[in-house]
Amino acid sequence: MLCPNCHFTMAQQQWGEAKAQVCCGCGGLWVECGQDCRFLVDAAQDAEKKTTHRMRDALAMKCPACRKPLQKARTHGEYQRIVVQFCPDCKAMFLEGVDFKLLKKRKTLASKEPEGTVGRPVSSIKENLEKEHQKLLRGEITSDEYYEKFAEDRDLGVKEYLFNFLTGLPIEINVPPQKPPLVTYALLAINVVVFLIIGVNLTREVASVWGLVPAHAQLYAFFTSMFMHAGIGHIVGNMYFLYVFGDNVEDRLGSKAYLAFYLICGLVAGLVYIIIQHGSTMPVVGASGAISGILGAYLLACPKAKIGIVFFFYPLKIPAWGYFLVWVAFQFILSAVETNVAWQAHLGGFFCGLILYPIFKNTIVKWNEAAAA
Numbered sequence: 001m002l003c004p005n006c007h008f009t010m011a012q013q014q015w016g017e018a019k020a021q022v023c024c025g026c027g028g029l030w031v032e033c034g035q036d037c038r039f040l041v042d043a044a045q046d047a048e049k050k051t052t053h054r055m056r057d058a059l060a061m062k063c064p065a066c067r068k069p070l071q072k073a074r075t076h077g078e079y080q081r082i083v084v085q086f087c088p089d090c091k092a093m094f095l096e097g098v099d100f101k102l103l104k105k106r107k108t109l110a111s112k113e114p115e116g117t118v119g120r121p122v123s124s125i126k127e128n129l130e131k132e133h134q135k136l137l138r139g140e141i142t143s144d145e146y147y148e149k150f151a152e153d154r155d156l157g158v159k160e161y162l163f164n165f166l167t168g169l170p171i172e173i174n175v176p177p178q179k180p181p182l183v184t185y186a187l188l189a190i191n192v193v194v195f196l197i198i199g200v201n202l203t204r205e206v207a208s209v210w211g212l213v214p215a216h217a218q219l220y221a222f223f224t225s226m227f228m229h230a231g232i233g234h235i236v237g238n239m240y241f242l243y244v245f246g247d248n249v250e251d252r253l254g255s256k257a258y259l260a261f262y263l264i265c266g267l268v269a270g271l272v273y274i275i276i277q278h279g280s281t282m283p284v285v286g287a288s289g290a291i292s293g294i295l296g297a298y299l300l301a302c303p304k305a306k307i308g309i310v311f312f313f314y315p316l317k318i319p320a321w322g323y324f325l326v327w328v329a330f331q332f333i334l335s336a337v338e339t340n341v342a343w344q345a346h347l348g349g350f351f352c353g354l355i356l357y358p359i360f361k362n363t364i365v366k367w368n369e370a371a372a373a
Contacts, residue, residue, distance in 0.1 A: 003028055003244045004061040004070060004085070004094055006176040017321045022100075028239040029100040030064065031093055061094065070094060096178075118179045156308045156315045162312045169237070171308035172244050173317055181247035183255045187262065188239055191287060194227045202230050204283070211283030214274045228285035230348045245298045246291070249357075252301045257360050264356060265293020265349045272348025289345035296353025299324050324350075 003008050003023035011029055019033040061070045070085040085199035087092040156164070160171045198206060212225040225313035252260040269289020298305070298320065305320040328350065334343040 001030065001064050004032070004064050005096055006178055008176045010064075026096065028177070029095040029102060030032065031095070041099070059282050061085055063090055063092070065090045065092065103250045156310075156317075160308060161310060162316055164308065165313075169240050170244065170323060173306040173308050175302050175305045176252040177247045179251060181250045183259050184242060184246040184250050187287075188243060189240075191227050191229065191235060191239060195229050199229045199231075199235065202285070207283040207285055208281075211285040212273065214277045214280045217270075217274055222267050222270045223263065225285045226263075226271065226290055227269075228286050229287070230285055234286060238291055241291050242287065242294065244292050245256075245363055247303075248302050249297045250296050253297075253360055254364065257364060261297065261353075261356060261360055263291050265296075265352045266290030268352040269293065269345040269349035273342055273345040273366065276344040284342045286340060286342070286343065286345075289349035291300075292346045292349030293353030293356070295324055295327070295348040296355075297357035300354065301358050 001021055001265050002008065003010050003026060004055075005028050006023065006026040008023050008026065010023045012019075012021055022029055033142055055146065056239070062068070062079055063070055066087065066089050068087060068089050073084050073086055083096070085096070156171060163169070164171055184248050198210075207230070209223060210224045210228060233291045246258075246262075248359070249261070251260060257289045266287065269292060270284075273284055273289070302320060306317045307320050307323040309316050309318065309323070328347070331346050331350075
């Protein structure tokens with residue numbers, strides 16, 4: 001069965017007296033109602049009474065068993081702040097990774113309850129539970145702890161082997177995102193639509209107007225050039241890297257911060273290109289600079305990530321840092337030869353992403369701490 005949150009495989013596990021499955025990707029818990037999950041049953045009943053909403057159902061997680069939209073409910077009492085996703089048809093429920101961690105922490109705190117205390121935990125335990133929830137919530141959004149859970153690995157499949165052998169494009173091995181990367185999907189769609197409108201027959205004249213020309217760069221061109229591509233190979237390569245690596249960076253930063261991060265990296269990449277190529281009348285187009293920033297952020301955001309490649313017909317799984325080290329070295333090699341590849345923008349965007357990601361992450365931490373205070 002696949003996780004309704006990240007669509008990763010779930011493993012069978014017994015949770016009290018209930019049959020359950022735990023996602024080895026996001027750490028979520030899929031459970032059928034049992035005696036040990038009475039609070040889940042109560043939350044499910046509350047959710048069942050709520051009026052359905054078509055838009056909410058369209059955006060909701062889907063039940064892995066019947067594909068019906070899951071309904072969200074927040075528990076009460078000593079289990080407050082735990083959010084349950086409930087299927088009204090299957091009578092089964094799902095807890096996201098952060099809520100499952102909180103549930104386990106709640107049980108640990110309850111087991112340490114002083115002797116003679118009857119009923120619900122003492123107020124000090126409730127306070128500790130609330131603090132733990134805020135800590136977990138901040139960690140799930142801003143830290144790399146999520147990616148420490150990927151001990152389970154896999155080999156390259158036949159299709160992936162042939163794909164990398166024929167294209168040279170990397171295969172991401174073991175880092176599924178926690179939530180749908182909506183901004184990444186939107187960026188992909190915009191780039192493809194712009195390419196279909198003007199990129200298929202892109203001329204030097206059009207590129208000079210909307211592309212980035214170092215000799216007379218226009219402010220708007222820093223942004224319009226990010227969504228233009230010269231040829232099918234150019235856009236397919238860029239969009240593949242955006243699709244593979246962008247979802248995890250968006251997952252760690254959040255949609256709004258991720259979009260700002262993407263545009264800033266593209267802007268810096270364009271500035272670096274202009275500084276090095278000042279006086280040139282050759283327009284540059286493409287999302288490579290912004291996507292290179294994504295690669296730099298991915299290196300820090302996904303420390304346990306592995307990349308699959310085919311080397312002399314032999315499939316290899318190497319750490320992401322090793323792959324990007326080779327990628328950076330290749331950019332410096334391009335700088336020594338005559339080429340139409342904007343290696344300056346690639347390196348500018350990549351190192352901008354390396355520097356900018358920790359700044360964004362720390363800023364989000366401060367915002368969450370302020371909100372929790």
